[in-house]
Amino acid sequence: xxxxxxxxxxxxxxxxxxxxxxxxxxxxxxxxxxxxxxxxxxxxxxxxxxxxxxxxxxxxxxxxxxxxxxxxxxxxxxxxxxxxxxxxxxxxxxxxxxxxxxxxxxxxxxxxxxxxxxxxxxxxxxxxxxxxxxxxxxxxxxxxxxxxxxxxxxxxxxxxxxxxxxxxxxxxxxxxxxxxxxxxxxxxxxxxxxxxxxxxxxxxxxxxxxxxxxxxxxxxxxxxxxxxxxxxxxxxxxxxxxxxxxxxxxxxxxxx
Amino acid sequence: xxxxxxxxxxxxxxxxxxxxxxxxxxxxxxxxxxxxxxxxxxxxxxxxxxxxxxxxxxxxxxxxxxxxxxxxxxxxxxxxxxxxxxxxxxxxxxxxxxxxxxxxxxxxxxxxxxxxxxxxxxxxxxxxxxxxxxxxxxxxxxxxxxxxxxxxxxxxxxxxxxxxxxxxxxxxxxxxxxxxxxxxxxxxxxxxxxxxxxxxxxxxxxxxxxxxxxxxxxxxxxxxxxxxxxxxxxxxxxxxxxxxxxxxxxxxxxxxxxxxxxxxxxxxxxxxxxxxxxxxxxxxxxxxxxxxxxxxxxxxxxxxxxxxxxxxxxxxxxxxxxxxxxxxxxxxxxxxxxxxxxxxxxxxxxxxxxxxxxxxxxxxxxxxxxxxxxxxxxxxxxxxxxxxxxxxxxxxxxxxxxxxxxxxxxxxxxxxxxxx
Ligand code: SF4
Numbered sequence: 001x002x003x004x005x006x007x008x009x010x011x012x013x014x015x016x017x018x019x020x021x022x023x024x025x026x027x028x029x030x031x032x033x034x035x036x037x038x039x040x041x042x043x044x045x046x047x048x049x050x051x052x053x054x055x056x057x058x059x060x061x062x063x064x065x066x067x068x069x070x071x072x073x074x075x076x077x078x079x080x081x082x083x084x085x086x087x088x089x090x091x092x093x094x095x096x097x098x099x100x101x102x103x104x105x106x107x108x109x110x111x112x113x114x115x116x117x118x119x120x121x122x123x124x125x126x127x128x129x130x131x132x133x134x135x136x137x138x139x140x141x142x143x144x145x146x147x148x149x150x151x152x153x154x155x156x157x158x159x160x161x162x163x164x165x166x167x168x169x170x171x172x173x174x175x176x177x178x179x180x181x182x183x184x185x186x187x188x189x190x191x192x193x194x195x196x197x198x199x200x201x202x203x204x205x206x207x208x209x210x211x212x213x214x215x216x217x218x219x220x221x222x223x224x225x226x227x228x229x230x231x232x233x234x235x236x237x238x239x240x241x242x243x244x245x246x247x248x249x250x251x252x253x254x255x256x
Numbered sequence: 257x258x259x260x261x262x263x264x265x266x267x268x269x270x271x272x273x274x275x276x277x278x279x280x281x282x283x284x285x286x287x288x289x290x291x292x293x294x295x296x297x298x299x300x301x302x303x304x305x306x307x308x309x310x311x312x313x314x315x316x317x318x319x320x321x322x323x324x325x326x327x328x329x330x331x332x333x334x335x336x337x338x339x340x341x342x343x344x345x346x347x348x349x350x351x352x353x354x355x356x357x358x359x360x361x362x363x364x365x366x367x368x369x370x371x372x373x374x375x376x377x378x379x380x381x382x383x384x385x386x387x388x389x390x391x392x393x394x395x396x397x398x399x400x401x402x403x404x405x406x407x408x409x410x411x412x413x414x415x416x417x418x419x420x421x422x423x424x425x426x427x428x429x430x431x432x433x434x435x436x437x438x439x440x441x442x443x444x445x446x447x448x449x450x451x452x453x454x455x456x457x458x459x460x461x462x463x464x465x466x467x468x469x470x471x472x473x474x475x476x477x478x479x480x481x482x483x484x485x486x487x488x489x490x491x492x493x494x495x496x497x498x499x500x501x502x503x504x505x506x507x508x509x510x511x512x513x514x515x516x517x518x519x520x521x522x523x524x525x526x527x528x529x530x531x532x533x534x535x536x537x538x539x540x541x542x543x544x545x546x547x548x549x550x551x552x553x554x555x556x557x558x559x560x561x562x563x564x565x566x567x568x569x570x571x572x573x574x575x576x577x578x579x580x581x582x583x584x585x586x587x588x589x590x591x592x593x594x595x596x597x598x599x600x601x602x603x604x605x606x607x608x609x610x611x612x613x614x615x616x617x618x619x620x621x622x623x624x625x626x627x628x629x630x631x632x633x634x635x636x637x638x639x640x641x642x643x644x645x646x647x648x649x650x651x652x653x654x655x656x657x658x659x660x661x662x663x664x665x666x667x668x669x670x671x672x673x674x675x676x
Contacts, residue, residue: 101613105609105610106609106610106612106613107606107609107610107623107624108610108613108614108616108620108624109613110623113623113624127301130301131301131302131303131304132303132304133359134358134359134360135357135358135359136358137357137358143357143358145359163287163288163295164288164294164295165293165357165359166288166291166292166293167291167292167293167393168293168357215259216354216355216358218263219259219262219263219266219351219355220355220358220360222263222266222267222270223266223270223315223355224304224306224312225267226266226270226271226274227270227271227273227274227312227316228274228306228308229274229275229306229308229310229515230308231515231516231530232308232309232310232513232515232530232532233307233308234307234308234309235307237305237309238305238306238307238308238309240309241302241305241309241311242304242305250304251358251360252304252360
């Protein structure tokens with residue numbers, strides 16, 4: 001009978017669940033995030049408590065069977081938060097442990113191929129965030145950016161932004177998932193912020209942002225226009241590179 | 257800085273710089289130092305795209321658009337009646353830093369009209385880069401234009417601060433250059449290019465012995481040629497390109513479809529179309545040369561001086577060399593797989609990995625993302641169901657064009673989407 005296992009939504013929680021599956025030799029399971037447990041008519045739902053030791057053991061086991069390429073495939077796909085991704089990942093993990101060879105690049109295996117495609121989408125989103133984050137300087141000298149990525153890519157961004165903006169304080173905030181990364185000149189930490197009611201993330205209110213902030217946005221917008229070659233205009237191509245759903249966060253796309 | 261004044265300068269000097277198509281910011285190995293600002297290692301990022309679909313990665317501006325020369329194809333030429341402006345060194349530094357901190361750009365691409373003389377101009381470009389590196393501790397990407405005729409000393413200094421240096425040849429033939437840019441001599445372009453090539457070689461040698469040798473232009477050199485301004489053919493363009501790649505170890509050659517900007521009778525008139533499809537074909541050829549193991553003369557040569565516009569150069573080559581096909585997906589080596597129309601390098605890589613596990617059939621190839629509508633005429637795989645008809649090249653071309661009409665009708669070029 002199928003059993004529903006619910007976990008807290010973290011990667012460690014997921015790995016703890018995998019541990020449970022192996023420990024109790026469960027064959028038919030449906031892993032779900034706590035926040036959207038659907039329950040099951042017939043089976044029972046069991047809540048899995050995140051356990052670091054268990055998670056580590058599963059991860060160590062995977063390290064023996066996969067290179068960093070395959071482990072990335074797992075982690076990136078996990079961050080996609082796609083419906084039922086946990087079950088696909090479990091299927092993948094089972095195949096990894098059941099096969100003597102390393103299967104991570106067997107692109108003719110449908111599970112591997114599926115994960116490699118999801119990994120690419122998540123990777124693309126990470127890359128887009130690295131490109132489309134637009135910092136605005138606040139009155140307190142902090143560079144603030146808000147994002148709303150399709151996938152939960154914030155954990156993948158810390159390293160890039162830390163090594164690039166080592167001498168400025170910054171925050172990148174995911175307004176959809178309501179948490180952010182904060183770099184305080186020492187290290188990057190996760191934060192949850194409260195914003196004033198009706199705070200408009202697309203605007204640059206003088207109440208919060210530095211005086212020169214709007215000037216630089218205007219200069220940038222100006223540059224964006226000047227560097228375009230009208231006789232080569234190709235909006236189709238433009239929109240393919242910068243999909244419309246990202247426009248609201250790009251200062252060069254804002255009407256002033 | 258005075259905002260209104262800067263705004264005006266920026267419009268003028270960005271507008272004048274936009275015809276330089278290079279916007280690459282990759283290939284450097286400069287990392288963040290002493291917790292300063294910026295990091296230029298790895299792949300460059302396109303922070304946005306212009307409405308014409310080109311990557312915006314660098315703040316690309318001229319230091320000034322005053323120029324003592326009169327190159328016919330250039331908006332900045334002396335005889336052109338336009339507004340002139342000049343940035344101060346510190347203004348460029350401030351703009352770069354402030355744009356960079358907001359994650360608008362990967363760095364600066366600074367070029368310039370020639371005012372007074374080559375060295376005077378080059379000196380100022382170097383001054384900007386130097387101030388960014390030494391005073392602002394900036395580790396982002398810097399691309400400086402090497403001014404034709406600049407002295408060896410200045411070029412040596414430029415490479416100490418810049419990641420990339422470039423001289424635009426613009427006109428691929430000596431004869432065309434003489435006609436359109438009478439003030440310029442080919443030797444003047446070659447001189448700084450040669451110096452930089454030597455310095456790079458020397459740097460690499462010294463670095464092997466002394467780790468702390470200061471970096472010298474880690475992202476190398478590039479150049480640009482204008483396409484369709486001087487009546488040159490594709491064979492001439494690619495021959496010149498090949499020469500510069502080989503002789504000066506260039507990282508990139510850019511091909512820029514000429515955008516008509518004047519009524520000069522030596523040039524295509526204002527209103528004539530920008531040859532974007534041709535430009536795209538040249539980029540494809542360039543890629544075949546650099547990444548797909550083709551020799552330039554396999555693609556263009558004495559008897560085949562023009563690239564086909566209706567089909568890409570790889571397909572064109574395959575049709576002319578139909579005796580090399582079909583290729584067996586499960587046996588062929590990497591070199592041959594890369595030559596199959598419809599197979600990009602990503603597909604080749606996936607095939608090489610996947611076939612270690614099992615014999616691949618059409619279904620596998622389809623799922624790997626191979627463009628079968630083209631590849632199927634050139635491949636056999638683990639299936640009895642392959643193209644048995646002995647089709648003549650013309651027939652294959654017709655069938656392929658029929659099935660991919662929209663793509664070819666849509667003549668927009670894009671260097672990022674090469675064999676897609
Ligand atoms: S020297 Fe350079 S800027 Fe001056 S006219 Fe010639 S191409 Fe234009």
